[in-house]
Amino acid sequence: MAVATVAIPVYNGARYLDEVLSAVRSQRVDREVELLVIDSSSTDGSLEICERYGARIHSIPKSEFSHGGTRNLAMEMARGEHVAFITQDATPAHDRWLAALLEGFEQADDVALVFGPHDARPDASHMIKSEMERHFATWGEGGTNIDVQRLGHSAAELDLYRRFPGLWTFFSDVNGCVAKWAWRQVPYRKVPYAEDQLLGREMIEAGFAKVFHPEARVLHSHDYPPMQFLRRYFDEFRSLREVLDHVEEASPYRTAMTIRGLVGHDKRWLRRQGVHGRALVPPLAVSARHHTIRQLGAIVGTRADRVPGPLRRKFSLEGRDTFVPYDIPESPLLARTTQDDARAVPLDSDWGWDFIARSYPARPVLTEPHSAHADGPLRLAWVVPPWSIGSGGHTTIFRLIRQLELRGHRNAIFLFEPPYGRRGRRAASLRKEIRQHFVDDLEAEVFVGLDDFDSADVAIATGWTTAFPVRDLPRCREKAYLVQDHEPEFFATSAQSIWAEETYRMGFRCIAYTPWMADVLRSRYGLEARWFECGSDLDTFTFAGEEDRQEEVIAVYARRETERRAVDLSMAGLALLAERRPTIRPVLFGSRQYTQLPFAAEDLGVVSPRRLARLYREAQVGMVFSLTTHSLVAQEMMASGLPVVELEGDNVGSALGSSGELVELAARRPDAIADAVEHLLEDRASAAAMARRARAFTESRTWERAGDQVEQALRSFLANPR
Amino acid sequence: MKVEAVSEETFEREAQTTDAATLQRRLQEVLEDNARLWDEVHRLRAERREIQYYEKLADQITSSASWKLTAPLRSGKAISHKVKGKLPRRSS
Numbered sequence: 001m002a003v004a005t006v007a008i009p010v011y012n013g014a015r016y017l018d019e020v021l022s023a024v025r026s027q028r029v030d031r032e033v034e035l036l037v038i039d040s041s042s043t044d045g046s047l048e049i050c051e052r053y054g055a056r057i058h059s060i061p062k063s064e065f066s067h068g069g070t071r072n073l074a075m076e077m078a079r080g081e082h083v084a085f086i087t088q089d090a091t092p093a094h095d096r097w098l099a100a101l102l103e104g105f106e107q108a109d110d111v112a113l114v115f116g117p118h119d120a121r122p123d124a125s126h127m128i129k130s131e132m133e134r135h136f137a138t139w140g141e142g143g144t145n146i147d148v149q150r151l152g153h154s155a156a157e158l159d160l161y162r163r164f165p166g167l168w169t170f171f172s173d174v175n176g177c178v179a180k181w182a183w184r185q186v187p188y189r190k191v192p193y194a195e196d197q198l199l200g201r202e203m204i205e206a207g208f209a210k211v212f213h214p215e216a217r218v219l220h221s222h223d224y225p226p227m228q229f230l231r232r233y234f235d236e237f238r239s240l241r242e243v244l245d246h247v248e249e250a251s252p253y254r255t256a257m258t259i260r261g262l263v264g265h266d267k268r269w270l271r272r273q274g275v276h277g278r279a280l281v282p283p284l285a286v287s288a289r290h291h292t293i294r295q296l297g298a299i300v301g302t303r304a305d306r307v308p309g310p311l312r313r314k315f316s317l318e319g320r321d322t323f324v325p326y327d328i329p330e331s332p333l334l335a336r337t338t339q340d341d342a343r344a345v346p347l348d349s350d351w352g353w354d355f356i357a358r359s360y361p362a363r364p365v366l367t368e369p370h371s372a373h374a375d376g377p378l379r380l381a382w383v384v385p386p387w388s389i390g391s392g393g394h395t396t397i398f399r400l401i402r403q404l405e406l407r408g409h410r411n412a413i414f415l416f417e418p419p420y421g422r423r424g425r426r427a428a429s430l431r432k433e434i435r436q437h438f439v440d441d442l443e444a445e446v447f448v449g450l451d452d453f454d455s456a457d458v459a460i461a462t463g464w465t466t467a468f469p470v471r472d473l474p475r476c477r478e479k480a481y482l483v484q485d486h487e488p489e490f491f492a493t494s495a496q497s498i499w500a501e502e503t504y505r506m507g508f509r510c511i512a513y514t515p516w517m518a519d520v521l522r523s524r525y526g527l528e529a530r531w532f533e534c535g536s537d538l539d540t541f542t543f544a545g546e547e548d549r550q551e552e553v554i555a556v557y558a559r560r561e562t563e564r565r566a567v568d569l570s571m572a573g574l575a576l577l578a579e580r581r582p583t584i585r586p587v588l589f590g591s592r593q594y595t596q597l598p599f600a601a602e603d604l605g606v607v608s609p610r611r612l613a614r615l616y617r618e619a620q621v622g623m624v625f626s627l628t629t630h631s632l633v634a635q636e637m638m639a640s641g642l643p644v645v646e647l648e649g650d651n652v653g654s655a656l657g658s659s660g661e662l663v664e665l666a667a668r669r670p671d672a673i674a675d676a677v678e679h680l681l682e683d684r685a686s687a688a689a690m691a692r693r694a695r696a697f698t699e700s701r702t703w704e705r706a707g708d709q710v711e712q713a714l715r716s717f718l719a720n721p722r
Numbered sequence: 723m724k725v726e727a728v729s730e731e732t733f734e735r736e737a738q739t740t741d742a743a744t745l746q747r748r749l750q751e752v753l754e755d756n757a758r759l760w761d762e763v764h765r766l767r768a769e770r771r772e773i774q775y776y777e778k779l780a781d782q783i784t785s786s787a788s789w790k791l792t793a794p795l796r797s798g799k800a801i802s803h804k805v806k807g808k809l810p811r812r813s814s
Contacts, residue, residue, distance in 0.1 A: 376753040379760045410761040428772050445768040452767045455760070 004031045004102060005080035007069050008456050011040040011062065013088025014049060021053040023027075023092040029099045040065040046088070051528045061429045068188035068195035071173060075187070081180045085173035086218060093217035101177040104211035107148050110169050112182030112208035113200065116175050116216025117143055121220050124221040126283050127262075130269035130722055132221065138167065147212040149570055151204050151333075156349030158333065165334055171200030171210060175218040182208050186519045191326050193239030226293055231317035233297025238304040238316075243326050248298040250631055262291040269401050332334060333678045345568055350593050352419025356499055359468045364508040370477040370671065374718035380454035382444075383470050385463040389437045390606055392632050393484050396513065396534055397462050398438040403707025411444035414453055416466045460511075463487070468505035469614060481508035482710075483529075485629045489589075490564065502705035504713035513714045514629050516654040524643035530713035533655065535703035540609050541639035543695050545690050552584045555619040555642065558603075558631045559590035566625040566647065566668075567591075573666070573673025574623075575599055580678065587615060592632070609636075621687070634663065635701065638694035643687040645676045662694045 004243050006024050010017065027033055035055040039047055040062045050057050058077060075083055080445065097116070104114030117136035120129040133143075140147035151161060161168055173196040186206050189198045204210060224232055225683070240246040249255075251443070252275055266287040270280055274628065304312055304323045313321035336344035382401060387394040401411050415430060431446040447453075455475035461467040464487045470479055481503070486684050491497040504521065510529040512518035518531035556574070558567045578599035588595075589604040589612065613636075622637035622644045624630075630652045637644045638656075644663040645651045656663050666676035680687045783789055 022777040248757070373749075373753075376750055379757050410757045411763075412761075412764045425770060427777055428775070431768075445764040447764075447771070449769065452771070454763060 002031045003037050003080040004098060005029065005034040005074075005078035005083045006072035007036045007038070007071070007078060007083050007085050008055075008088055009038045009040070009065070009067075009074070010042055010046050010050065010088045011065065012042045012044040012046060014042075014044040014046050016089040016091060017046055017049045018716055020086065020091045021049065021055065021089060023095075023097075025053050026087075026095050027092065027098040028095045029102065031102070032079075033098065036074055036078055037084075038070050038074050038077075040070070047355065051492065057135050059501050063505060066190055066192050066195075068192075068198070069190040071189070072194065075178065075180065075183050075264050078180070082177055083183075084177040085178065087174045087220070089222075090118070090174045090218040090220035093219055094215075094385075097216055097218065100213045100215035103181060104146070104177065104213045104216070107146060107211050108209050110150075110207070110209045111204045111211050112179050112186070112206075112214045113171050113210040114177045114213055114216065115171050115210070115437075115674045116213050116218065118172070118220045120221040121219050121223075123151065124223050125286070125290070126270060126273075126343070127266055127287050128221050128223060130266045133269065134265055136212075137431065138170075140214050143212075143214055145214065149204070149210045149212070152454055154349065157349045159347040159349060161349070165201065165331075168210070169201040169205075171196045171199060173199075173287070175216065176219055177216075178371050182206075187328075189328060191243045191328070193236075194243040201331060201334075205331060215586070229290065230293045230297045231315055232709065233294050234301040234304070235317050235320070237301025237325065238312075241302040241304060242324055244327075245325070245326060247300055247337075248295070250299045250303075259288065259291045259295055262294075263287045267494055293392075304625055334538060334590070335379045335661060343676055345403050355418050355465075357470055359471070362502070362505070363471065364475065365471050365479045366476070367479055368475060370718070372719050372721050374715040378404075378457045378714060378718070379405060379455070380409055380411045380714070381414060381453060381459045381473070381476070382411060382457065383414045383450070383461055383466040383473075385465050386415060386417055386420055389433070393463070395438055396632070397482065398434055398442055398483060398533075399535075399703050400706060400710050401444055401511070402439045402442050403703055404711060405443050407707065409711070412456075413446045415446065415448050416450065416452050416469055417448070418465065436545060437501050456717065461503070461508065462501040464503045467506060467508065468499075471506050471508075478721075480714065480717060481510045482513075483510050483517055483521060484513040485564075486517065489628055508719045513711055514655045517629050519654075524537045530709070530711035530716065532706045532713070533701055534635065535706050536635045536639040536698045537609065538639055538699065538702075541613050541616060541636045541698075543639065543641045545641060546684060548617060549620050550585075550618050551620065552581070552681065553619040554586045554681075555622045555637065556586050556588050556601075557624040558588035558595075558633065559591050559623075560593040560595065561591060564627040565590075565631070566627055569647075569668065569670065570623050570625055570673065571595075571597060572670035573677065574601070576670050577674040577677055580674065581681070584677075587596055589615065612636070613640060616642045620684075621645060621677050626652055635698055638691070639698040640663065641691040641695055643680045643691045644694065645673065656697075661690065662697050665688070678711045 008020070021035070024033070024035055035053060035298055037050045037055040037057045039050070039059045040056055040058060047057060047059075055448060058073070060073070064070075074085070082105060084098055086092070105111045106398075114372055118132055120132045129224060130416065137143040139149070151157070151168055153296070176196065178199075178645050182203060184253040186199065186202045186208075200210065210435060213512070222232070237246070237248060239683065251634050263284060267284055269282060270283055275283065279454045298653050300307065300315065305325075307315065312323065319335055382397065382399075384394065384397055401413065405411055413434075415425070415427075425448055427446045427448050430448065434442055434446065449472070450469055453473060456473075458480050459470050459473045459476045460480045461470035462482045466482055470481075473479070488497045488500040504525040504527060508527070510518070510527050512521055512522050512529050512531045514533060515531050518529040521527040521529040555572070556570055557565060558570065560567050561566050574584070575598050578584055584599070586599070586601040587604060588601055589602075589607060591607055594603070616637050619642055622634075622642040624634040624637065625643060625645070625647045626634070627649070628651055630646065633658065634644050634646055644668055646656065646663045648665045649668075652663070652665065658665065664676045664680055666672045
């Protein structure tokens, strides 16, 4: 038959021992109960009482006793695999107390400790009763249910643990049970006091579970006259300082507020017992005195190192005049710093890059097997990164969504915020923002985060950060990646460049902006890639001829925030040009950053498309530089009849022609740029002819065409399952 | 007999073609219904989020210190409305 041990350290405990042992012996439990007493040389007849109840007694000299060491001895001697500890004045409240403690271990395989509530003895004061009730109501939904506690490892859980460690670590061996397998790994510390708190902390931090069982109740409380309470609290808090280095906060305001709070608890408790009105005054006066004494004992006790030895002896109920700090290893989870000159880094439960950490080990794109049916309306889930008003990339996404809506497809937009997102954005206001600033007749619903994602025919990632969550979305027939640019190039050598490149290895089927981008995806990463080309808003960017243009005005896309626009290269070209032609009047736009230049220029900042259209109609030359996929700004200038200077390169040439018939192409050098702009300013006839060709080109690049290209790509992906 | 056999075959083929067309049409209807319901689900979820947003906002307001501080004013206003409501009845 299995054995359960009930272990009791005893020293002159005759007052309650008979009652306690009688209650232990009357336990109804399906195991043999071993009653083990470790006696520290009692002289009041305790041993005779223990013998009467058939206890196995082990005697030690009083000087050898320590709360932690003696309990380790009991654990070693116990025959049971579970050892229930009570004190000589803690009486099991009923005959199923031990069964309840043992039931705690059945809640999970990793339960190391089980503890139960202490009921104050009937003759205890109302302050003690109130405190006990309140304390044990912390667990198990007001102290009524079994509560299994484990320490979570997320930042939010660790932060909570650091702020309220006692919620997890509290364990009391006045009424608690220890599993031997766990104790073998984490024994009691040999400390004179707070051994149970240390055990609770170390067990929880070792990853074991702890259980509160509401039925494992004992009767246990101490009541003393006021001055004895002061001395007992002094002893208790001195030990807390010695063992746990706890220092009670002491400030007139804080201490007064603490006392007030404790009296308030007592008041509510008394009211629940039916005490009201004037009848409350006497007990609350006693409460106020008691809690003042408690705080005084706590404040002085935790500063006992500053109290002279003889005074310490006077204060102490034990008559101890020492102060011996114990060298307990600090909790690695609770310690703020290990270096005395370092500051603790705040825990962030919303860390922006958390989604990356959770995306590994790398997994292939998750899709559902399907029948290759690709007709009819499609259900499309677009996952987009946060935007700022005027963002070209988002303009393209939302216009494509609108085009797909017009073809009868159903769309939903999910904003994936990390790592840049502003917290707490409201989906309805984001939808309004899209309709106000991007596409006014967009119908798709907008959601913040992916909690509302259900399923889709195709889930579409639209930026490198979104590729990570889209990869793992469930219930999708297909996953596509709308790649508008080669994003790894947006970053210097960095974690971000590694992660952005990683998204091209996930196995997405891509829809690239421009044939050049599709070629990059195919040739560098071996991806299946189709492409689309953007349209221009021809209603806003209307064509203007030579007659209204102002001489020497140059519209310069100078978005400094976007390094791939090579703004400093365009400024260097303009600086050379200004030396040759001091009359040039560059008008910069697209940036919120201020700058200083060696030539006269003006800055429009970030303005609306309508204002830009006016500038494009009035300027003589436009400058837009693209080091990766070409900017939509170039197409809008072309639509407006503004001759454009762009940089040479496959990225631009494959989209806007490499012959120089549609745009003036300049080598990536300041002198070549100055030459190209000057050529357009000088030769207005050929500039005008180029502008007309460019306008015709943009008229063939419509959003309807782009919508068709994307729709065909999606249908083709579905028609050819992986 | 031969003629009969051919017409039977033709009939079967026609029936199969009709069945296929019907099934195709039915499939199309189901897919459209499916897409419409998907859209409806998203609309309802978006509305639910809106409701949750306003509920949270209302909770924040009613649990704020300023709301609690000004509670007597609102109670006073309610009482004065009640009193005013009773006064005309008394005079009439």
